[in-house]
Amino acid sequence: MSGDVLSQASASAAAPEATPLLETRGLSAGYGQSLVLRDVDLAVGPGQVAVVLGANGAGKTTLMRSLAGLLPFSGDLLVDGQKVGAVRPDRMVGRGISLVPQGRGTMSALSVHDNLRAGAVSRRDKAGVEEDVDRWFTTFPRLAERRDQAAGTLSGGEQQMLAIARALMSRPRLLLCDEISLGLAPRIVQELFETIAQINVEMGTALLLVEQNAALAMKVASYVYLLEVGEVVQHGDAREFEQSDSIRRVYLGY
């Protein structure tokens, strides 16, 4: 696998006329009295790779949790152009949207294999589930070597691989990735990004990334949203954003 796969994924611009797979209109969310996200509009097309960049505390995790059905919000959330009413995590998974949560969220006492099976809890096709387990063991050989090991004993990088593979077990059309680079060595981060880019290119799985590792995320994304204090302040084509000195300086650090 080579770094070229990042640029192949970044060519994943949605067809302009396509109905977005996921869209928010005026989405606001927070915790109790404290509003964190204000009137967020965003859209991810089928097979597209988009990234949300923002500083610590900008509201990126809050956004991902809202989209995954884990946090109530006001405004509209649409999947395939249809408004989603009562949002629950299992229903979002049922609509093809799966979250790789920040902090990984694997079940530490369960084996690697059982964590993968747990990711397919909504599926009834047992044979297909085992085929997918084999597929992700092929993609992540280190997980295959540790299939009977408790997830809690894996290294940070292996746990992140498991979190990604587990989210893929529901066969999502859109994978929401919340800071998959957090706390990992650069070599592992590069490997993870190449793997998710490969999944995008080969399977057409759309990706919505939330990242502080902006430079790497920009390499794989075709579209960018800039989130500041809970609001989208700018959005646009990733290649055009890379041309902007101020955006490079503030978000990409070069």
Ligand SMILES: Nc1ncnc2c1ncn2[C@@H]1O[C@H](COP(=O)(O)OP(=O)(O)OP(=O)(O)O)[C@@H](O)[C@H]1O
């Ligand atoms: N469970 C919670 N209860 C109350 N406030 C919260 C909760 N979770 C997050 N917040 C607050 O919401 C704001 C946005 O947090 P959020 O985690 O969404 O930001 P972020 O952009 O993901 O930041 P980071 O990059 O540091 O993870 C912060 O001010 C945070 O303190």
